Amino acid sequence: MLLIKTPRDSLLAPLQSVSGIVEKRHTLPILSNVLLEKKDDRLTLLATDIEIQITTINDGAAGDGDGAITVAARKLQDILRSLPESAEVSLILDDKRLQVRAGKSKFSLQTLPAEDFPRMALSEGDLKKFTVTQKQFRHLLAQTQYSMATQDVRYYLNGLLLLVDGKELRAVATDGHRLAYASMPLDAELARQDLILPRKTVLELSRLLADSDEPLSVEMAPNQIRFQFGHTNLVSKLIDGKFPDYERVIPPSFKNLVSLNRSALLQSMVRAAILTNEKFRGVRLVLADGSLKIMAANAEQEEAQEELEVTYQGDPLDVGFNVGYLLDVLNNTSVENVEWGFNDANSSSLLMIPGNDRFKYVVMPMRI
Amino acid sequence: MRQLILDLMPEDAPSFDNFVVGGNSEALTGLAAWLAPDNREPALFLWGEPGAGKTHLLRASPGAYIDGAADPDLAGLGEETGVQAVDEVEALSESGQIALFNRFNRLRGKGGRLLVAARLPPLQLELREDLRTRLGSGLIYRVQPLTGVEQITALAAQAEARGLRLPPGALDYLLARAPRDMRSLAALLVALDRFSLEHKRAFTLPLLREVLQAPPKT
Numbered sequence: 001m002l003l004i005k006t007p008r009d010s011l012l013a014p015l016q017s018v019s020g021i022v023e024k025r026h027t028l029p030i031l032s033n034v035l036l037e038k039k040d041d042r043l044t045l046l047a048t049d050i051e052i053q054i055t056t057i058n059d060g061a062a063g064d065g066d067g068a069i070t071v072a073a074r075k076l077q078d079i080l081r082s083l084p085e086s087a088e089v090s091l092i093l094d095d096k097r098l099q100v101r102a103g104k105s106k107f108s109l110q111t112l113p114a115e116d117f118p119r120m121a122l123s124e125g126d127l128k129k130f131t132v133t134q135k136q137f138r139h140l141l142a143q144t145q146y147s148m149a150t151q152d153v154r155y156y157l158n159g160l161l162l163l164v165d166g167k168e169l170r171a172v173a174t175d176g177h178r179l180a181y182a183s184m185p186l187d188a189e190l191a192r193q194d195l196i197l198p199r200k201t202v203l204e205l206s207r208l209l210a211d212s213d214e215p216l217s218v219e220m221a222p223n224q225i226r227f228q229f230g231h232t233n234l235v236s237k238l239i240d241g242k243f244p245d246y247e248r249v250i251p252p253s254f255k256n257l258v259s260l261n262r263s264a265l266l267q268s269m270v271r272a273a274i275l276t277n278e279k280f281r282g283v284r285l286v287l288a289d290g291s292l293k294i295m296a297a298n299a300e301q302e303e304a305q306e307e308l309e310v311t312y313q314g315d316p317l318d319v320g321f322n323v324g325y326l327l328d329v330l331n332n333t334s335v336e337n338v339e340w341g342f343n344d345a346n347s348s349s350l351l352m353i354p355g356n357d358r359f360k361y362v363v364m365p366m367r368i
Numbered sequence: 369m370r371q372l373i374l375d376l377m378p379e380d381a382p383s384f385d386n387f388v389v390g391g392n393s394e395a396l397t398g399l400a401a402w403l404a405p406d407n408r409e410p411a412l413f414l415w416g417e418p419g420a421g422k423t424h425l426l427r428a429s430p431g432a433y434i435d436g437a438a439d440p441d442l443a444g445l446g447e448e449t450g451v452q453a454v455d456e457v458e459a460l461s462e463s464g465q466i467a468l469f470n471r472f473n474r475l476r477g478k479g480g481r482l483l484v485a486a487r488l489p490p491l492q493l494e495l496r497e498d499l500r501t502r503l504g505s506g507l508i509y510r511v512q513p514l515t516g517v518e519q520i521t522a523l524a525a526q527a528e529a530r531g532l533r534l535p536p537g538a539l540d541y542l543l544a545r546a547p548r549d550m551r552s553l554a555a556l557l558v559a560l561d562r563f564s565l566e567h568k569r570a571f572t573l574p575l576l577r578e579v580l581q582a583p584p585k586t
Contacts, residue, residue, distance in 0.1 A: 153564065153571050154531040176373050176565040241531055244376035282369035320369050346372060366369040 001093045002064040003038050008087045008102070011043075012080040014056035017232050018047040019073040020204055021054060028118075033070035035117045036091070036098075038063060046119070047073055052201055053120045054208075055233045063091075068114035071098045079107050120224075120235050128164055128220040130188045134229055137216050138209040140171045143182035143359055145202050146328045149175035156241035160202045163194035164220065172246045178325045178363040179249060193220055196239035201225075208232060250362055251350050254341035258287060258312045259354065262338045266330040268306035272296040273323045275304040281324050282366045287317040287342070296323070319345040320366035329361045373565050377530050379558065382427040388514060388522035388550075392421065395509035402483075402507060403429055403451065410475040411506030414485040419549020420513040422485040426453040429483055436460045442467040453483040457503070458493055465496045472502045482506075514550055516543055522550065523557055530561050534571055541573060545580055556580075 004011070019034055026032055026049070035046040043061035047054055080089065083102050092099040100107040141160070149157035152175065161172040167190075170183040209216065209229065216229040227234040272283050276296045286293040290313070294306040319342065329351055330338070341350040345368070351361040380386055389396055395414065402412045414422050427433055431451030434444050440461040445452070445468070454468060468482075475482060486493055490504030514522060520539045527534050546556050556579075563579050564571055 149568070151570070152568065153533050155533075156531050174374065174376065175568070176376055177371055177568075179374060248378070249374045249376060277369075280369050280371070322371060348374060362374065364372040364374055366371050368369055 001067065003036070003067055003069075003091045003093050003098075004043060004061050004063045005088065005090045006043075006061060008080055008083050008085060008089050010058065010060075011089055011091075012077070014043075014045045014058055014231065015073070015077050015080065017056050017208060018045050018054040019077055020207060021049050021052050021200065022047050022073045023049050024074070030070060030112045030116055030118070032072055032074070033112055033117070034073035034076065035068065035070045035114055037068040037114065039066045046117070048118060048120065049200075050118065050120075051198060051237045052204065053235045054204070055235075056231045057233070058231055067093050069093060069098055070112045070114055070117050071109050075109060076100070120237075122226070122235065123221040123224045125221060128190050128193050129217065130164065130169070130186050130190060131215050131217045132169070132184070132186070133213045134209045134216045135211050135213060136184055137218075138206060138211060140169070140182050140184055141202055141206050141209075142332055144171045144173045144180040145206060146332055147173040147175060147178055147180035147361075148199050148202065150199070152176075154241075156196055156239055156243050158199045159196040159239045160199070161194055161243040161246070162197055162220075162225075163192070164190045165192040166190070172243070174244065174246065174249075177322065178328075178361065179246060180329070181246060181250065181360040181362075183358045194243065195220060195225060196241060196243055197225065198236060198239050201234070201236040205234065208234070249348065250360055251341070251343060251348050254343050254350060256287065256312070256314045256317055256342045257339060258292065258310050258342075259337055259339050260292070260308065260310060262330055262333065262335060264308060265338070266327070268294050268308055269323055269326050269330065272304045272306050273327065275302050276323055280366065281322050282320050282368070283323040283326075284318065284320050284368055287312060287314075287319075289313055289316075317342055317345065318368070319349070320368040321349075321363060322366055325363050329363070333359070371566055373562060376565075377561070380529065382424040384425075384428050386525075387421060387424055387428060388518060388525070390514040390518040391512040395511055396425075398507060398509050399425060399429070399483075402481075407481075409507055410480075411472070411482045411484065411503070413490060413503050413506060413508045414483070414511050415487065415489050415508070416511030417487060417513055417549070419547075419551040420511040421550065422511050423455055423551075425511065426455050426483060426485055429453055431481075431483070436464065440464045445471060447478075449478050449480045451481045451483055453485075455485050457484055457486045457495065458488065460495070462496075465499050469496065469499045469502060472499070485511075516548075519543060519548075519550060519553060523553055526554060526557055530557075532561060532564075532571060535573060538571065538573065538576060541576055542580075 037044040041059055041061050043058050045056045079100055087102040090101045096111055098109045098111050148160055152158055163170040167186045168183050169186050172181050219226040225236050272294045275298050277298050284295045292308045292310045296304045335353050337354055339352045339354050348362050348364050353359050416422055433453045436456040437459040440459055442464040490500055493500055523539050560579050569575055
């Protein structure tokens with residue numbers, strides 16, 4: 001039975017949207033598969049790794065009948081991707097196999113029954129809903145996600161705190177060495193609620209969200225979050241745990257404040273980073289009247305020194321940092337100037353955007 | 369160079385909720401009754417070996433706290449009328465002992481109360497005789513250290529509060545090699561937590577070994 005006949009891209013694009021979360025290896029073989037469901041002229045694709053579930057719904061699918069089947073996501077994607085862009089692809093259900101045909105190419109794939117495919121139950125109850133543009137949310141994630149921990153034993157650090165409070169949405173990520181905070185206004189007024197998005201969900205959303213003014217609707221439940229944008233629906237479980245109180249690690253004031261041109265600082269850091277120790281990546285910053293020196297040295301005693309002219313008059317400061325943490329924030333902001341506040345060489349410093357209190361980056365120094 | 373870490377996880381202030389009772393239910397009930405507002409008993413004395421939990425109980429109690437080892441002259445002893453806790457009275461200097469004795473004598477008039485802790489029972493304390501008998505005149509409870517099993521339970525709860533998942537056998541390993549009192553063990557857990565966060569390393573037995581051999585400076 002001919003399930004679908006469609007141009008390659010109208011199948012490949014939704015498949016690529018859902019298949020990013022499919023794990024290569026899984027104890028449950030069916031999780032390597034994607035669910036294809038055709039009903040009338042609606043084609044639904046669904047993939048899950050049990051923690052996250054992504055669905056795309058597209059109307060206008062042509063075919064002879066309805067049906068639902070699961071098939072290896074990666075193989076189907078590889079096949080579609082290697083077909084010519086203009087190819088007209090047919091998916092044909094043939095007993096327990098799925099045939100993919102295009103021109104003179106023909107593939108026959110193993111399937112597993114659609115009834116066996118696990119689906120996440122949508123949680124009911126107290127839902128907090130709000131709508132923002134895809135671009136806004138993507139920007140919020142971009143400003144913070146690089147500070148998430150990767151494989152920390154403290155599972156709550158391997159994620160991103162999302163917090164609604166009144167007419168504000170905040171995102172916070174930290175790995176214990178640095179912390180990124182960003183906020184944005186909301187149209188709706190919501191009671192305070194926070195949750196921790198798993199790292200994988202954050203990365204997947206960043207990949208899927210468009211840099212557009214199209215809407216993204218978000219539904220927060222106590223143990224689940226749902227995102228609806230374009231033809232895509234993403235449901236994610238949450239990290240169960242208590243995120244640290246980020247407010248207490250943001251320094252309320254500082255003794256020294258220096259204003260810097262972001263791209264000049266970034267370029268200097270990039271160059272100095274070449275000669276840092278591979279393991280620690282430490283750079284030494286020496287701030288004095290009118291000048292910021294950035295120095296690095298590696299295990300082979302090779303040295304780099306950069307100097308920037310700055311408008312600074314205050315106590316001299318000699319402080320070390322992991323250059324990676326500085327490059328992260330400088331690369332992920334797109335403003336002309338940044339402000340950097342210090343207290344002393346052993347306390348946290350705060351990177352800010354002048355005239356914008358919606359972004360804060362706290363970074364702990366390295367002891368030289 | 370050493371990466372410094374953000375102070376994400378402040379240590380919980382001692383409270384009755386996070387005190388692991390172990391064999392101390394009698395002392396705890398006695399202390400709670402003594403702390404009740406309508407109680408007329410002016411003094412309560414806790415004794416027990418270091419790390420048994422005396423300081424925890426003193427700090428958990430409402431009122432002022434003063435440590436005899438840190439302030440042997442009791443210079444910080446205020447004229448308060450509420451509960452005054454005095455820790456480690458065996459470390460008091462001569463003038464500190466006099467100050468405490470005078471405080472005792474004024475209790476009845478002012479309606480204040482004294483909560484005192486020491487390593488030994490009043491009978492064995494080497495203090496001025498007049499102070500010693502005052503200390504022994506009120507309620508006296510012994511604070512028992514936790515057993516090994518109770519220590520493991522307590523440490524596991526502290527690890528969980530910090531969001532740490534410990535490898536199986538980690539706590540047995542710690543207990544077999546570290547000082548056995550709860551104060552040292554809890555401090556070691558904090559040191560391990562900070563070490564693992566600083567180095568972004570998982571909590572493994574090799575990491576425990578490393579920290580135990582060279583405790584990191586805070």
